[in-house]
Amino acid sequence: MSATALAAAIRQRRISASDVVEEHIAAVQRVNPRLNAVVADRFDAARAEARAADARVAAASSGEPLPPLLGVPCTVKEAVAFAGLPNSAGVVARGGVPAGSTAPAAQRLVEAGAIVLGATNTSEMCLWVESENRLYGRTRNPYDPARTAGGSSGGEGAAIGSGASPFGLGSDIGGSIRIPAFCCGVFGHKPSRGLVPTTGSWPPCDDGNRPLFAHGPLARRAEDLMPLLRILAGPDGVDPLAAGSGAGGAAHLGDPADVSLRGLPVLLxxxxWPLIASDDMLWARERAAGALAAAGARVQRRRMPRLRRAVESYVTTLARTSGIGARDVLFAAGAHDVDWRALLRRGGPHTVATRLLLVAEQAHARLPRRWAERLIEAGECIAAELSAAIGDGVLLEPTLATTAPRHGRTVGRPWWLAHVVPFNLAGVPVTQTPLGLDPHGLPLGVQVAAGHGRDHVSIAVALELERIFGGWTPPPAPPTTVRTDELVRVLG
Structure with missing residues (x-):
């Protein structure tokens, strides 16, 4: 069931919040030993909150409005502050440090009645597409544990994709919502720039990297995306982008029901791209485009040669406009300074991906200023061209070049970001949409990008594609293992 359907059933007293929460706790306990998605739980608190929700429903008079998510369980990315839960983004030096307050985006879910079950795993410092760190370990894909669940919101993707959570809160600075949602076969939405406040995430945003960053929802059903976005949207008085003239908020969000697919421009x-998508990924995109064309949309194709420089422009923009680098983040967290010798040594408190990132950061600092400025300008041109090309329509694009890669295959290969980072540069909304499974049982999917402030349009397209292709497909149950002593007892 979707979170929307669960909330309605709880309000109508067809099911209890306690039962819903207990079933999802059981699901977490069942899948987590295999997936390592939830790294810190608050099950006792969640049970108490579920009982309180049931009491509130029982005491409500007929027709009395109740919070829209009352009694519905969810999960939150560990890098997003939630009071009492750890907030380390997988950095060993920050391990065990609980958040003292709750991020505005997470607090809005709580105020809407949602019950947080726990915090989910991330990549170290949220800076790679594989959710692995030396504090919590590696998160595995619910469809194939030998493959990545994506990152940096990989714990969220795995929890939701396995059915252990109806929805969750993630963040995206370079595909960190969309890649896990794709790898784990669920929906994920990167909102328009400035729509949802970035406050309360660790590592923190600054004025330089904030335009690339967004908090947003992941969900197993598309019908949850717009209600969740309405809850999350709006200024918080801290994030300057969310307080800007273009921030909008819930009152300015459109309605997916008002979107007509007839005549809608669909761009391919x-x-x-520097990394050409596989036949399976392109086939999935073509099927999606064909389904929209059958509904009356106008499919168009064009070339954008500038996109070949998207990754280097994105990396340079992130490195040169931010006031704090990865090394500074680690030092502020209490980690020892990492010298060249430590970077090359095996083991230690940092993953290979982080060590390579620190090497690249040092090398990038030596890039001549003139070259860096040209790359940043190229990124601005890419963003402007991309936004203009999307216009009032949508753009369909594979999320990765292949289905979920095997663990470690992305490390040291920034070109895996090629299909996602242009949309961070442009600040446009993107809805990651599942499109069934490939012949090997791995999720397929497509990014649906719309114009800035037109989140409802990309979500409307996701709803139509879910109707046609079925959306989230539950992963197969893991093979049952039987202990030898138990087998002997059964066989006599």
Missing amino acids: IDEC
Whole structure:
């Protein structure tokens, strides 16, 4: 069931919040030993909150409005502050440090009645597409544990994709919502720039990298995305982008029901990426485009050669506009300074991906200022061209070049970001949409990007694609293992 359907059933007293929460706790306990998605739980508190929700429903008079998510369980990315839960983003030096307050985006879910079950795993410092760190370990894909669940919100993707959570809160600075949602076969939405406040995430945003960053929802059903976005949206008085003139908020969000697919421009970009998508990924995109064309949309194709420089422009923009680097983040967390010798040594408190990142950061600092400025300008041109090309329509694009890669295959290969980071540069909304499974049982999917402030349009397209292709497909049950002593007892 979707979170929306669960909330309605709880309000109508067809099911109890206690039962819903207990079932999802049982699901977490069942899948987590295999997946390592939830790294800190608050099950006792969640049970108490569920009992309170049931009491509130019982005491409500007929027709009395109740919070829209009352009694519905969820999970929150560990890097997003939630009071009492750890907030380390997988950094060993920060391990065990609980958040003293709750991020505005997470607090809005609580105020809407949601019950947080626990915090989910991330990549170290949220800076890679594989959710692995030396504090919590590696998160595995619910469809194939030998493959990545994505990152940096990989714990969220795995929890929701396995059915252990109806929805969750993630963050995206370079595909960190969309990649896990894709790898784990669920929906994820990166909101328009400035729509949802970035306050309360660790590592913290600054004025330089904030335009690339967004908090947003992941969900197993598309119908939850717009209600969740309405809850999350709006200024918080801290994030300057969320307080800007273009921030909008819930009152300015459109309605997916008002979107007509007839005549809607649907753009496909061909042969312009540094990492060409596989046949399976392109086939999934073509099927999605064909389904929209059958509904009356106008499919168009074009080339955008500038996209070949998207990754280097994105990396340079992130490195040169932010006032704090990865090394500074680690030092502020209490980690020992990492010298070149430590970077090359095996083991230690940092993953290989982080050590390579620190090496690249040092090398990038030596890039001549003139070259860096040109790359940043190229990123601005890419963003402007991409936004203009999308216009009032949508753009369909594979999320990765292949289905979920095997663990470690992305490390040291920044070109895996090629299909996601242009949309961070442009600040446009993107809805990651599942499109069934490939012949090997791995999720397929497509990014649906819309114009800035037109989140309802990309979500409307996701709803139509879910109707046609079925959306989230529950992963197969893991093989049952039987202990030898138990087998002997059964066989006599």
